[in-house]
Amino acid sequence: MISENDPELAERVADIEPFRVVEMLTRAGELQAAGVDVIHMEAGEPDFPTAPAIVAAAKRALDEGRTRYTPAAGIPELREALSAWYRSQHGLDIPASRIMVTPGGSGALLLLSALLVNPGKGILMADPGYPCNRHFLRLVEGQAQLVPVGPVERYQLTAEKLAEHWRDNTVGALVASPSNPTGTALDNTQMRELFEACNQRGGSLIADEIYQDLVFEGDVRSILAHTDRALVMNSFSKYFGMTGWRLGWLVAPQHLVQELEKLAQNLFISSSAPSQYAALAAFEPATQALLAARKKEFGTRRTYLLQALRSLGFKVDAQPVGAFYIYANIRGISQLDAREFCLRLLEEQGVAITPGADFGDHLASEHVRFAFTTSLPRIEQAVHRLGLFLG
Amino acid sequence: MISENDPELAERVADIEPFRVVEMLTRAGELQAAGVDVIHMEAGEPDFPTAPAIVAAAKRALDEGRTRYTPAAGIPELREALSAWYRSQHGLDIPASRIMVTPGGSGALLLLSALLVNPGKGILMADPGYPCNRHFLRLVEGQAQLVPVGPVERYQLTAEKLAEHWRDNTVGALVASPSNPTGTALDNTQMRELFEACNQRGGSLIADEIYQDLVFEGDVRSILAHTDRALVMNSFSKYFGMTGWRLGWLVAPQHLVQELEKLAQNLFISSSAPSQYAALAAFEPATQALLAARKKEFGTRRTYLLQALRSLGFKVDAQPVGAFYIYANIRGISQLDAREFCLRLLEEQGVAITPGADFGDHLASEHVRFAFTTSLPRIEQAVHRLGLFLG
Numbered sequence: 112m113i114s115e116n117d118p119e120l121a122e123r124v125a126d127i128e129p130f131r132v133v134e135m136l137t138r139a140g141e142l143q144a145a146g147v148d149v150i151h152m153e154a155g156e157p158d159f160p161t162a163p164a165i166v167a168a169a170k171r172a173l174d175e176g177r178t179r180y181t182p183a184a185g186i187p188e189l190r191e192a193l194s195a196w197y198r199s200q201h202g203l204d205i206p207a208s209r210i211m212v213t214p215g216g217s218g219a220l221l222l223l224s225a226l227l228v229n230p231g232k233g234i235l236m237a238d239p240g241y242p243c244n245r246h247f248l249r250l251v252e253g254q255a256q257l258v259p260v261g262p263v264e265r266y267q268l269t270a271e272k273l274a275e276h277w278r279d280n281t282v283g284a285l286v287a288s289p290s291n292p293t294g295t296a297l298d299n300t301q302m303r304e305l306f307e308a309c310n311q312r313g314g315s316l317i318a319d320e321i322y323q324d325l326v327f328e329g330d331v332r333s334i335l336a337h338t339d340r341a342l343v344m345n346s347f348s349k350y351f352g353m354t355g356w357r358l359g360w361l362v363a364p365q366h367l368v369q370e371l372e373k374l375a376q377n378l379f380i381s382s383s384a385p386s387q388y389a390a391l392a393a394f395e396p397a398t399q400a401l402l403a404a405r406k407k408e409f410g411t412r413r414t415y416l417l418q419a420l421r422s423l424g425f426k427v428d429a430q431p432v433g434a435f436y437i438y439a440n441i442r443g444i445s446q447l448d449a450r451e452f453c454l455r456l457l458e459e460q461g462v463a464i465t466p467g468a469d470f471g472d473h474l475a476s477e478h479v480r481f482a483f484t485t486s487l488p489r490i491e492q493a494v495h496r497l498g499l500f501l502g
Numbered sequence: 503m504i505s506e507n508d509p510e511l512a513e514r515v516a517d518i519e520p521f522r523v524v525e526m527l528t529r530a531g532e533l534q535a536a537g538v539d540v541i542h543m544e545a546g547e548p549d550f551p552t553a554p555a556i557v558a559a560a561k562r563a564l565d566e567g568r569t570r571y572t573p574a575a576g577i578p579e580l581r582e583a584l585s586a587w588y589r590s591q592h593g594l595d596i597p598a599s600r601i602m603v604t605p606g607g608s609g610a611l612l613l614l615s616a617l618l619v620n621p622g623k624g625i626l627m628a629d630p631g632y633p634c635n636r637h638f639l640r641l642v643e644g645q646a647q648l649v650p651v652g653p654v655e656r657y658q659l660t661a662e663k664l665a666e667h668w669r670d671n672t673v674g675a676l677v678a679s680p681s682n683p684t685g686t687a688l689d690n691t692q693m694r695e696l697f698e699a700c701n702q703r704g705g706s707l708i709a710d711e712i713y714q715d716l717v718f719e720g721d722v723r724s725i726l727a728h729t730d731r732a733l734v735m736n737s738f739s740k741y742f743g744m745t746g747w748r749l750g751w752l753v754a755p756q757h758l759v760q761e762l763e764k765l766a767q768n769l770f771i772s773s774s775a776p777s778q779y780a781a782l783a784a785f786e787p788a789t790q791a792l793l794a795a796r797k798k799e800f801g802t803r804r805t806y807l808l809q810a811l812r813s814l815g816f817k818v819d820a821q822p823v824g825a826f827y828i829y830a831n832i833r834g835i836s837q838l839d840a841r842e843f844c845l846r847l848l849e850e851q852g853v854a855i856t857p858g859a860d861f862g863d864h865l866a867s868e869h870v871r872f873a874f875t876t877s878l879p880r881i882e883q884a885v886h887r888l889g890l891f892l893g
Binding site for chain 2 (some may be wrong): 119180218243313370
């Protein structure tokens with residue numbers, strides 16, 4: 112109960128939005144409790160369990176008492192393992208000293224926002240995009256400067272768009288490649304051009320590479336292949352299948368690491384120790400083979416679902432090449448607002464997807480996101496139900 | 503290497519300070535690598551391993567695949583367990599719906615700072631105090647309004663001090679009881695008066711109760727015994743011995759929980775899933791018995807160390823009643839700056855402690871903090887070495 116004497120809240124609270132998908136999750140839960148078979152395609156979380164070797168490593172670490180604070184930048188072994196992995200997997204020479212372990216990609220975004228953005232300063236980012244990005248900027252009193260993007264740019268911020276939208280108070284840009292919710296990526300030329308355009312203006316480029324290792328086609332390289340001056344965030348959640356472990360990392364230019372470490376000490380002390388020791392097993396050959404097989408499975412699902420949705424009349428006008436999402440325009444098949452579309456689809460057919468409003472403002476009411484984070488048979492079933500729903 | 507073209511960093515970066523103790527930790531590590539026997543009394547981390555039942559619960563949770571995102575406010579079972587524990591341990595009726603699980607006490611501080619503090623607004627807090635508090639406010643462009651406190655107030659913010667220091671832009675106060683670094687606590691009357699004084703001015707009171715269950719003497723109750731309108735942060739790190747698991751919680755007035763949950767969704771998605779399931783075992787009778795025994799051991803160490811330090815000439819002018827720290831004035835025995843005192847003590851006698859500068863500005867150069875987070879025999883040895891050091 113709010114009484115008149117209650118202190119006022121900070122203004123940012125009104126600007127930070129809840130996840131719309133929670134409404135779907137809640138209703139889906141109620142339906143399931145009532146016996147309805149719900150197909151979940153709303154969550155940005157792989158359906159695969161964490162790889163057995165990672166779980167086994169966690170249990171070993173627990174037996175060995177690895178439950179204490181670690182250095183704020185992460186245990187040296189994990190920073191070294193990530194460095195070795197950049198070398199073996201991506202052919203990149205990134206010293207461990209430039210890599211910091213963080214509590215999820217969220218922790219990396221918190222540090223980078225704190226590092227780079229003064230109050231009133233802005234960071235350009237694509238709309239649609241991952242919604243938390245803009246809220247981290249709001250947290251530090253900066254501005255997310257949303258750039259409406261569509262099929263022409265394959266839903267990505269490009270050098271041209273950057274030039275068009277750069278303002279006096281802009282201090283950088285954030286790009287996600289591949290992107291959530293669209294699965295589109297920048298090619299190497301575009302990535303280089305974007306970095307140059309940002310750099311020429313004295314800005315910082317933040318690259319969200321959380322889906323970097325879930326690319327199914329094309330030559331999509333890390334921005335680290337092009338420059339050592341970008342700020343890269345990544346996560347063990349998606350490709351490595353470690354969502355609930357809350358572990359991510361960032362790569363920064365060497366001269367910024369000490370400042371980031373200072374921020375990390377103060378803002379979260381350290382990342383989870385058991386999670387860090389567990390993650391060491393993510394780089395073992397057996398785990399990498401398993402993760403590669405899972406990636407292949409995601410690719411198969413994507414190919415099927417993309418074709419099926421198009422057949423049903425959904426418009427997917429930029430090919431998703433990575434991540435595990437398809438961002439589809441419903442206007443050709445429904446005049447409903449996307450939220451209403453999602454709610455009715457859930458009520459009538461037990462298929463849970465996410466309304467576009469979770470990813471921004473630009474044409475959000477005519478888009479929905481499908482996450483192919485359930486098995487192919489279930490996806491086929493969902494497609495069948497979608498056919499019934501659309502009549 | 504910093505080049506002229508590098509983007510400028512946010513101004514807050516220069517204001518956020520590294521932990522001074524890291525300098526000690528680094529040097530202690532070097533000395534140990536060279537074969538020196540270092541006695542560690544610098545870290546705010548219990549020397550006891552995480553309780554076996556908690557570790558066992560974590561391993562069970564891993565076997566059961568509890569490695570996925572959880573609700574942002576925490577798993578319902580843990581919120582219920584905390585509610586039951588407030589009832590059984592503290593005689594307080596705190597519904598689970600008012601309790602949110604967070605990634606450490608740090609996560610709780612992040613949420614509360616984001617919730618309450620507009621740019622330019624201030625929160626009163628004691629100096630000396632836990633240093634991260636002021637940096638969380640700096641993060642959101644608020645101000646930590648440091649109130650110099652000493653033995654007269656037993657190093658605590660009091661209603662009188664609050665009245666004296668409240669400014670036009672003050673929107674609340676933060677109190678830590680018992681406090682890090684001093685171990686002093688507010689008694690019940692003082693706590694009520696402080697809340698009233700804050701409330702009368704339309705401010706919010708944040709109570710850091712991280713050491714609430716490590717009180718050795720006196721009737722120090724949670725602020726929740728006095729009001730349901732304070733904002734309480736707590737942690738599984740200290741009393742529950744789960745530092746590296748990164749798990750904490752907060753208690754808020756019911757009407758604020760939804761806003762806090764929205765912030766949590768955006769700022770960290772969820773707390774570590776394995777850590778949350780592990781923490782359920784913290785409330786089992788066997789674990790509680792173990793934790794009570796450990797608390798008793800901390801009490802024994804405190805009594806010994808307090809007497810020993812006073813005998814050596816350290817001035818500890820406000821009785822520490824909780825936590826695992828003694829904040830001692832060195833001026834009677836040394837004219838060195840506290841940092842220099844700590845460095846020399848480490849070099850010459852292999853005893854690592856923390857300089858006062860880690861906790862604020864007020865008389866920091868003449869204070870050091872001893873953490874009694876090592877065994878009694880080791881503490882006795884440290885006292886012997888201190889005697890040699892002081893000659």
